[in-house]
Amino acid sequence: xxxxxxxxxxxxxxxxxxxxxxxxxxxxxxxxxxxxxxxxxxxxxxxxxxxxxxxxxxxxxxxxxxxxxxxxxxxxxxxxxxxxxxxxxxxxxxxxxxxxxxxxxxxxxxxxxxxxxxxxxxxxxxxxxxxxxxxxxxxxxxxxxxxxxxxxxxxxxxxxxxxxxxxxxxxxxxxxxxxxxxxxxxxxxxxxxxxxxxxxxxxxxxxxxxxxxxxxxxxxxxxxxxxxxxxxxxxxxxxxxxxxxxxxxxxxxxxxxxxxxxxxxxxxxxxxxxxxxxxxxxxxxxxxxxxxxxxxxxxxxxxxxxxxxxxxxxxxxxxxxxxxxxxxxxxxxxxxxxxxxxxxxxxxxxxxxxxxxxxxxxxxxxxxxxxxxxxxxxxxxxxxxxxxxxxxxxxxx
Ligand code: AMP
Numbered sequence: 405x406x407x408x409x410x411x412x413x414x415x416x417x418x419x420x421x422x423x424x425x426x427x428x429x430x431x432x433x434x435x436x437x438x439x440x441x442x443x444x445x446x447x448x449x450x451x452x453x454x455x456x457x458x459x460x461x462x463x464x465x466x467x468x469x470x471x472x473x474x475x476x477x478x479x480x481x482x483x484x485x486x487x488x489x490x491x492x493x494x495x496x497x498x499x500x501x502x503x504x505x506x507x508x509x510x511x512x513x514x515x516x517x518x519x520x521x522x523x524x525x526x527x528x529x530x531x532x533x534x535x536x537x538x539x540x541x542x543x544x545x546x547x548x549x550x551x552x553x554x555x556x557x558x559x560x561x562x563x564x565x566x567x568x569x570x571x572x573x574x575x576x577x578x579x580x581x582x583x584x585x586x587x588x589x590x591x592x593x594x595x596x597x598x599x600x601x602x603x604x605x606x607x608x609x610x611x612x613x614x615x616x617x618x619x620x621x622x623x624x625x626x627x628x629x630x631x632x633x634x635x636x637x638x639x640x641x642x643x644x645x646x647x648x649x650x651x652x653x654x655x656x657x658x659x660x661x662x663x664x665x666x667x668x669x670x671x672x673x674x675x676x677x678x679x680x681x682x683x684x685x686x687x688x689x690x691x692x693x694x695x696x697x698x699x700x701x702x703x704x705x706x707x708x709x710x711x712x713x714x715x716x717x718x719x720x721x722x723x724x725x726x727x728x729x730x731x732x733x734x735x736x737x738x739x740x741x742x743x744x745x746x747x748x749x750x751x752x753x754x755x756x757x758x759x760x761x762x763x764x765x766x767x768x769x770x771x772x773x774x775x776x777x778x779x780x781x782x783x784x785x786x787x788x789x790x791x792x793x794x795x796x797x798x799x800x801x
Contacts, residue, residue, distance in 0.1 A: 407801060410452065416513065418458065420546070421547070422546075422574065424448075424462070424463050424549050424574075425552040425778065426442055426485075439484060445549050449489065452547070453489075457513070459515070461516060461518045465477075470528075472520075476523075493518055498520050499539065505541075522559070522560050529556070533566070545569065549574025550577070551577045551779045555781050583777075584777070587774075594620070596714060598622045598746075599624070599723075601726060603627065604645050605648055608652075615658075622711050624738060626643035633652075638693040638696070640674070641697065672702070673701055673703070678735075686705065701734075702730075707738065720754075722756070724755070724784050727741075740763060743767035746764070755777065
């Protein structure tokens, strides 16, 4: 790795600002429903604490849009972390200001503190220099272990490093970068990308950048319907982003002209409503178009066969985004079949994005995936060849 790692830092007696990703899912009643993200940072935290560092941890949680919101407080994460580490974790009720600074200054060697949600301040996402300075002045060095936020240039992922003598990657960050670099800098071919999910708008840049790199890009999920409509197909009530039709049309034309393999579903599971009890039908969309009062909610069995056959031939596959509304059983087959196809791959499989990770777990094949990335958006941007601001900001080796 061209960037410094936490292994390269002298930690004894030093205050280290560690950007972690504790953006965990919470239930309605405010309990943590999945603590994977917290557990994944434990190696970095235990390593640093064991070497006598004084840790100031910071994270975002949810989208409080720049305002304090007790529903998105990290206080309960501090408690949970304390039980995982089996040592006290202090909690500062604001991430900057005199109180946070007092907490940071009072840390002894091998002690740690979690700051309140960074996004309670609009300055975090604005990457405000004064806010970055205030975060930075509490510490002697910086460690970023929040790969999932590395594609954002925020105060805690980028701005802060301007005020730090040295900035390094934590173990989780390092592992992500190693896997993703190894798999894709000179990927074993055939190299296939499988993309799904709801919104084309989220992924259009990624699709454009990935197309020349992969041997085939297979599309599923609601996203497919914007492309199908752009191609002139009838898509009924399927989720289509009307304002992205021109973009989709251009992309299809570019793919055709440059002979990129951009593949769309050849059949669909459709229903009148997005409802587990709705009556479903399967149509191919061409000889039998999607009727005007139906919507496409999953890829159909022929598409599953077609995509699975290509995945079976591949040596590298990256997957992000479900193939249908997999939360509802009648529309989950496409997504679960893709999870199984990836698991049978004799090569490298990389899965990113919360829904695809959930699908792989639901299909019971998580252990057979080469790398499950903690950052959906970050891994996609990395795979598409973009530089991640949170990685660029780290100190060169
Ligand atoms: P994203 O956040 O863009 O990755 O989208 C994930 C969501 O897309 C999931 O909640 C799926 O239920 C939803 N989704 C996938 N396929 C469809 C579809 N055909 N119609 C509506 N929603 C879909």
